[in-house]
Each structure stands twice: as C-alpha cells, then as structure tokens.
Amino acid sequence: MSKKIGILTGGGDCPGLNAVIRGVVKSAIIRHGWQVVGIEDGFDGLLDLKKCRPLTLESVRGILPRGGTILGTTNRGNPFDYPVEQDGRIVRVDISDRVVENFRTLGIGALIAVGGDGSLKIALELAKKGVPVVGIPKTIDNDLCETDFTFGYNTALETATDALDKLHTTAESHHRVMILEVMGRYAGWIGLESGIAGGADVILIPEIPFHLDKICTAIKERVARGSRFSIVVAAEGAFPAGGDRIVAKEADERCTIERLGGIGQYVAKEIAQCLDMDVRVTVLGHLQRGGSPTTFDRSLGSRFGTKAVQMIADGEFGRMACLKGRTITSVTIEAATKTLKLVDPEGEIVRTAEDLGIMTGR
Ligand code: F6P
Secondary structure, three states: OOOEEEEEEOOOOOOOHHHHHHHHHHHHHHOOOOEEEEEOOHHHHHHOHHHEEEEOOOOOOOOOOOOOOOOOOOOOOOOOOEEEEEOOEEEEEOOHHHHHHHHHHOOOOEEEEEEOHHHHHHHHHHHHOOOOEEEEEEOOOOOEOOOOOOEOHHHHHHHHHHHHHHHHHHHHHHOEEEEEEEOOOOOOHHHHHHHHHOOOOEEEOOOOOEOHHHHHHHHHHHHHOOOOOEEEEEEOOOOEOOOOOOEEEOOOOOOOOOEEOOHHHHHHHHHHHHOOOEEEEEEOHHHHHOOOOOHHHHHHHHHHHHHHHHHHHOOOOOEEEEEEOOEEEEEEHHHHOOOEOOOOOOOHHHHHHHHOOOEOOO
C-alpha cells in the first residue's frame, strides 16, 4: 500500500471531529511513518485537488479541545447525486468517477471517511468502486447502528442537560411551562437522555407519537400537586399521533432533505390553549453541535482515529470503527448503514423515564 492516507469529515459537524483527525494524523505518523492528506469539505474536497493538503504533527497541534473540524465539512456534497446547473436549472448527476480519479491522482492508498449515515453510505458506494475506505461513526444524534456510541453525542447531551438546568430555575421563578426543542431528526436519544438527566416532566421523541391531551393532563396534575412549572423537552422530529413532523424548510433540488424545526412552538401553542399558563420556547439548535468536546468524546474520537489507522494497516477495508461495550472494534460499513439505531419505545431507557413519572406523550 502507498504510505499516504487521506481523511475527510462529512455531514453535519460535531464536537470531537478534531480529536479524530489528530488521532489519525498522530498514529499514522508516529506508529507507521505514513503521510496524511487532509481533504477539505467532505467528499467535495475530492472534486478539487486544491482542497487537499498535507496534515503534519504541526497541523494538529492544539486542536484536541476545539469544536468543529479543521478540514471543514458539508452535508450536501454527494458525488453520486450531485447538483449541477444545466440550462439555467439544477439537475442531479453522478460525478463519482471524478472522485475516484482524483483519489488515484493524489496517490493515496486508503481513505478514512468520518461521518454519519449519509457520509458512510457514500463511502460504501466508493468502496464498491474500488476505493479502499475505512469509516468512523460521527453524529450528535447517536443514531448509527452497530456502535454503542458515536462521538459528539455525549457533548451534545451535556449542552442539552445544561440548558435544562438553566431553564429549570427560570421556569420555577415564573411558574411557566418551558419547552426546549433539541435536535434528533429520526432518533430521540438527545431528548430522552438529556430529559432524564435534566429532570424534565415531559419528553417527546420521534419514536413515540404524542397525544397533546395527555401532555396537558400531566402538566395540570403537576399544578394540582403544587408544582406550578413544567419542563418539556421536544426532539425536532417528534410529531403528534396521526400527524406529521414539523418542517421548517422543504427539500429542494439543492438540498434533498427537508429541514426540521418548529415542534417547540407547535406544542407551546397547543398547551397555551388548554392550560392557563405562561409558555416559553427555547430552540437549542446548533449550539448542540458546537463547543469543546467532553472528556468522553475526546477519548472516543482519539480511539476511533487510531483504530481506523490500524484498520488500514491490517487491510480491513469497507469497515467502520465502532464501540461495543468498552471495546473498540469494527463492523462492515454495510451493516452500520442498513438501518438507523432508534430508541426502543418499550426499552429500558423509556421505561426509566416513565418510572420517574416523565410523560412521554402516550
Ligand atoms: O444529523 C445531525 C443533525 O444535528 C440533525 O439532528 C439535524 O436535523 C441536522 O443535523 C441539522 O443539520 P443542518 O441544519 O446543519 O443542515
């Protein structure tokens, strides 16, 4: 194998990406004596060779505690379904051959793709075209299967729990219902675990369609018991039974996935109509994707990074580094991208929430 490897970060950013990059660069150079090429802005970087630069020990100095990614990223650049302007309108074309060609021109022996479900599916397609690929699981949503945790999730949870702690005191002072809208497009992990950790009274997640009357009754019962405030956590992908997810912006030819947002306001309006209480909404948004990674995410990111390099040394291509229990191991990218890891509505964590008296809307 050529002693040069490439690394790119794709999809939405999250805390811990720089720990991964540092782990890859350090172990590739220190243990194996390889060179590392950093590819900017996800797979887009392989469409433009000017976006590929050497990464040295110097380039990764001091980045461990930094959020974001020094390589940049995008959640739009799928080379198999790429938007290009033709005759004044946007059409989608497969330009993956250019990616493969550029990969070869760079003289890279293997590519490390750090990403969530979408980026890893692209990596899998490139693997089928002969690119030796190794994946690393990233997403604050923690919805990738075949790994117990993705890095970034723990930091996002901390941010959400901290927000809940802060909302608690003001909710209590003003006797208000405070709604916190958190991320979680398909999976409610952030909402569920931060809600438990932050002492929420109501948790709404995409896996459990909710009934507004039950939420209102739960809040009324709290008032009757003397608690004149309530805390509601709503994942952006949560929706009422028989209804739809709240879309902030529809998909279009440039962005094939709709943007979610607005569930907090929707629930607030409905609650305000049935209860005589002051309701306020906080949308936590991209704060969950930013900030310095927690100890857990720095450690997990570093372990994933060094594991991916070892996987290349061992010729384990088409596979993704993952965490099973306390051990870092690997699985096929195919298995990791087959389905999403969703919250089990009948599972132990939802049961814990409900045993604590938290209303899940059902
Ligand atoms: O995949 C992570 C995620 O945070 C989702 O929960 C959310 O829907 C999405 O990213 C938002 O992405 P952006 O606004 O950056 O396009």
